[in-house]
Amino acid sequence: MRNLxxxxxxxxxxxxxxxxxxxKVGVYDNPPKIMFDEYGQLSGIHGxxxxxxxxxxxxxxVPVECDWDQCLKLLRExxxxxxxDVVKNDEREAWASFHxxxxxxxxxxxxxxxxxxxxxxxxxxxxxxxxxxGSVQEEYLKQLIENFDLNSTLxxxxxxxxxxxxxxxxxxxxxxxxxxxxxKQVAEYDIEMTPIMFLPNEVFFAVPKGSHQDVLTxxxxxxxxxxxxxxxxxxxxxxxxxxxxxxxxxPVYVWxxxxxxxxxxxxxxxxNLLLRRKVAEKTKALAESxxxxxxxxxxxxxxxxxxxxxxxxxxxxxxxxxxxKLSLNSVIGRTDYDLFDKNTADxxxxxxxxxxxxxxxxxxxxxxxxxxxxxxxxxWSVKVPLYDANRKVIGLxxxxxxxSEYQSMKEEIQSLAYFDPLTGLANRRFMLERLxxxxxxxxxxxxxxxxxxxxxxxxxxxxDSVSHDAGxxxxxxxxxxxxxxxxxxxxxxxxGADEFMVLLKSKNGTNLLExxxxxxxxxxxxxxxxxxxxxxxKTESVSVSxxxxxxxxxxxxxxLLQGADLALLQAKETNASKLQFFNTGIQRxxxxxxxxxxxxxxxxxxxxxxxxxxxxxQQLTDEASQRCLGFEALLRWxxxxxxxxxxxxxxxxxxxxxxxxxxxxxxxxxxLAAIPQLPxxxxxxxxRIAINVSASQFKxxxxxxxxxxxxxxxxxxxxxxxxxxxxxLLIDDIENTAANMERLKRLGVTFALDDFGTGYASLGYxxxxxxxxxxxxxxxxxxxKNGNSxxxxxxxxxxxxxxxxxxxxxxGVETEEHLHKLQEMGCFCFQGYYFARPEPSHFWMSDERV
Numbered sequence: 095m096r097n098l099x100x101x102x103x104x105x106x107x108x109x110x111x112x113x114x115x116x117x118k119v120g121v122y123d124n125p126p127k128i129m130f131d132e133y134g135q136l137s138g139i140h141g142x143x144x145x146x147x148x149x150x151x152x153x154x155x156v157p158v159e160c161d162w163d164q165c166l167k168l169l170r171e172x173x174x175x176x177x178x179d180v181v182k183n184d185e186r187e188a189w190a191s192f193h194x195x196x197x198x199x200x201x202x203x204x205x206x207x208x209x210x211x212x213x214x215x216x217x218x219x220x221x222x223x224x225x226x227x228g229s230v231q232e233e234y235l236k237q238l239i240e241n242f243d244l245n246s247t248l249x250x251x252x253x254x255x256x257x258x259x260x261x262x263x264x265x266x267x268x269x270x271x272x273x274x275x276x277x278k279q280v281a282e283y284d285i286e287m288t289p290i291m292f293l294p295n296e297v298f299f300a301v302p303k304g305s306h307q308d309v310l311t312x313x314x315x316x317x318x319x320x321x322x323x324x325x326x327x328x329x330x331x332x333x334x335x336x337x338x339x340x341x342x343x344x345p346v347y348v349w350x351x352x353x354x355x356x357x358x359x360x361x362x363x364x365x366n367l368l369l370r371r372k373v374a375e376k377t378k379a380l381a382e383s384x385x386x387x388x389x390x391x392x393x394x395x396x397x398x399x400x401x402x403x404x405x406x407x408x409x410x411x412x413x414x415x416x417x418x419k420l421s422l423n424s425v426i427g428r429t430d431y432d433l434f435d436k437n438t439a440d441x442x443x444x445x446x447x448x449x450x451x452x453x454x455x456x457x458x459x460x461x462x463x464x465x466x467x468x469x470x471x472x473x474w475s476v477k478v479p480l481y482d483a484n485r486k487v488i489g490l491x492x493x494x495x496x497x498s499e500y501q502s503m504k505e506e507i508q509s510l511a512y513f514d515p516l517t518g519l520a521n522r523r524f525m526l527e528r529l530x531x532x533x534x535x536x537x538x539x540x541x542x543x544x545x546x547x548x549x550x551x552x553x554x555x556x557x558d559s560v561s562h563d564a565g566x567x568x569x570x571x572x573x574x575x576x577x578x579x580x581x582x583x584x585x586x587x588x589x590g591a592d593e594f595m596v597l598l599k600s601k602n603g604t605n606l607l608e609x610x611x612x613x614x615x616x617x618x619x620x621x622x623x624x625x626x627x628x629x630x631x632k633t634e635s636v637s638v639s640x641x642x643x644x645x646x647x648x649x650x651x652x653x654l655l656q657g658a659d660l661a662l663l664q665a666k667e668t669n670a671s672k673l674q675f676f677n678t679g680i681q682r683x684x685x686x687x688x689x690x691x692x693x694x695x696x697x698x699x700x701x702x703x704x705x706x707x708x709x710x711x712q713q714l715t716d717e718a719s720q721r722c723l724g725f726e727a728l729l730r731w732x733x734x735x736x737x738x739x740x741x742x743x744x745x746x747x748x749x750x751x752x753x754x755x756x757x758x759x760x761x762x763x764x765x766l767a768a769i770p771q772l773p774x775x776x777x778x779x780x781x782r783i784a785i786n787v788s789a790s791q792f793k794x795x796x797x798x799x800x801x802x803x804x805x806x807x808x809x810x811x812x813x814x815x816x817x818x819x820x821x822x823l824l825i826d827d828i829e830n831t832a833a834n835m836e837r838l839k840r841l842g843v844t845f846a847l848d849d850f851g852t853g854y855a856s857l858g859y860x861x862x863x864x865x866x867x868x869x870x871x872x873x874x875x876x877x878x879k880n881g882n883s884x885x886x887x888x889x890x891x892x893x894x895x896x897x898x899x900x901x902x903x904x905x906g907v908e909t910e911e912h913l914h915k916l917q918e919m920g921c922f923c924f925q926g927y928y929f930a931r932p933e934p935s936h937f938w939m940s941d942e943r944v
């Protein structure tokens with residue numbers, strides 16, 4: 095009703111600006127953005143917005159119904175005058191004209207049945223996805239599929255509703271739709287919103303190229319005017335259509351049909367159970383008969399056979415038939431040349447002829463190979479001559495026992511001493527002994543050598559996300575590929591887990607320091623090892639890091655190993671090429687890191703790290719004044735020897751060393767001590783202070799209980815403490831995260847999502863968690879310019895926060911231009927150097943400071 099009243103007021107005020115213009119409007123079915131109502135009239139957000147502007151300027155609107163790509167074609171041919179809900183791009187601007195002020199910010203999301211288990215882009219592999227034909231989402235998905243090398247198929251549809259119908263019909267696994275349309279379909283279909291969200295887009299009204307410039311100018315002017323007034327029809331139209339929810343009513347005949355299908359299903363199940371029981375009974379009878387037969391035939395585990403004087407088989411027991419995988423009739427009359435490879439048959443013939451000619455028993459070990467088999471079989475064979483009634487030799491009888499397992503165990507015991515049982519490469523013991531030998535040879539005047547240490551980056555994720563079997567398979571394939579890339583004189587081995595070692599020698603005494611091809615060859619080796627691996631039906635992409643040290647750079651094998659390890663660590667952390675040669679700079683950096691670790695531990699013990707506070711301000715109704723909302727706690731560290739150490743250096747170091755719980759307790763102690771002494775601001779109990787919480791802190795056992803105990807001991811209400819969490823925390827164990835946040839919320843603790851937009855968080859996560867505010871990352875604020883992507887992102891975050899009823903705080907406000915720009919976009923809470931720099935807590939004890 096308020097929306098209709100606003101439109102009526104616009105009509106009363108529009109007489110002086112009347113323009114006699116008739117516009118044919120393309121309308122495709124995309125509720126609630128654009129559609130026809132039950133009376134066949136133009137409706138939806140764009141429809142009512144365009145009608146409000148048209149009535150103000152006396153435009154006559156003639157709706158033309160069409161599918162999305164059909165509407166685009168009609169616009170291009172000039173058969174319609176205006177088409178709403180269009181995203182600008184270079185291709186469209188070649189044949190269409192647009193106004194400058196966006197009509198709406200819109201984003202799209204993928205929707206799929208729950209059983210599809212689509213949680214990230216990689217889950218789209220081997221999936222079919224419905225997408226609106228000719229839309230920007232279609233082009234975006236094509237790029238994603240190509241960039242991520244996914245085996246996915248796009249299924250173009252004429253309308254968004256057709257995409258959801260295709261999912262239900264099983265034609266596709268998922269469909270793309272804008273969030274307003276898609277969220278309403280979730281109530282009607284057994285489909286849910288996936289976490290995959292497209293970047294937000296600004297949408298416009300489009301007209302044929304070069305036409306209706308006065309209409310575009312009017313649209314720009316009207317949109318700016320309507321957006322400037324928070325009580326205008328623009329916001330009421332959006333609120334009306336965004337908040338409406340449709341309700342699903344299932345007809346009675348559908349329930350009857352379900353009942354009939356259920357009864358039919360139970361009948362089929364009953365028939366299948368009966369059939370399975372009959373089959374099981376027959377199978378059991380056959381299995382019992384086969385078991386009794388096998389008990390007799392397999393009672394002798396030796397291979398027993400008889401041959402005539404021509405060495406043709408006359409008899410073979412079941413063990414022999416199993417070995418050859420033939421029936422008895424297929425073995426009788428054949429020789430060893432028909433059953434073994436030629437070398438084996440030659441050996442057996444010589445031994446058999448010796449028994450027949452000598453008439454004496456023979457016992458010996460045999461190594462036999464079957465055709466097509468690479469693995470030889472080991473036997474202990476006893477052969478005795480057979481005589482007729484006249485004491486003439488007519489053949490022989492052989493009894494062979496398979497000792498392959500014993501022989502294999504014997505070889506394996508010998509192999510385990512020096513070879514890795516999984517990859518077959520040399521093991522740590524062998525490689526270290528060989529390294530000692532080669533380095534001694536170098537010190538004795540031999541050629542230079544190279545020690546390279548290799549590591550599969552983030553190998554643990556393969557074990558955790560796929561399986562340990564897949565991890566083992568990856569190691570085997572990696573070892574095979576590594577060995578195939580080396581020369582015959584070079585050695586590769588596995589030291590343990592995903593760590594490998596390679597030893598290379600110089601050619602003809604070449605000085606490797608002057609070998610220009612060495613780096614290139616090692617870089618090619620790293621790239622070759624980093625190519626994707628086929629693990630079963632899945633292709634796994636990995637990256638490999640390599641640290642290299644030359645014999646000539648070391649005084650001992652210990653130096654070689656330490657240098658290679660340090661170079662490998664440097665390659666993993668900072669080297670984009672993933673290849674790093676050891677140098678003195680790496681050693682200095684390692685020493686500095688060790689010094690910083692020791693200093694940080696000492697600083698935690700002595701509590702010499704200090705919390706600095708930076709205030710946050712809210713713009714009051716009077717644009718010239720602000721009030722302090724509270725502060726953000728920022729940890730600072732000054733070391734006597736290291737000087738000022740940046741949090742960007744010591745926070746990741748604390749994470750890697752497991753020191754974050756200690757830092758958290760230190761920060762919390764100082765913050766709770768400062769709260770009662772700060773200006774009260776918005777509360778009569780003290781100032782609110784926000785502290786940053788990492789994912790590792792939040793998951794630390796007893797985290798929630800510790801905060802509760804400390805708040806109680808300090809006598810400070812929970813509403814004076816705010817926890818700033820990152821997006822990575824939200825997508826990691828969402829259920830446990832939500833439960834812990836709710837527990838803290840009951841204490842009064844508030845939550846802010848820090849650096850929003852720099853990570854990955856879907857709307858589904860944001861709606862499920864008890865957040866109070868979003869903080870726009872300073873990188874977006876710093877680089878805002880008219881019309882650029884950073885400005886669009888900031889506008890989107892502000893719009894998103896308002897739609898979710900969250901406060902918006904902009905970080906990094908450093909200039910008056912930043913402030914005014916944010917105010918124009920509807921953001922009224924700020925933090926940055928423009929207002930104040932971080933200072934020690936005692937600096938802010940006076941009301942005059944804030």
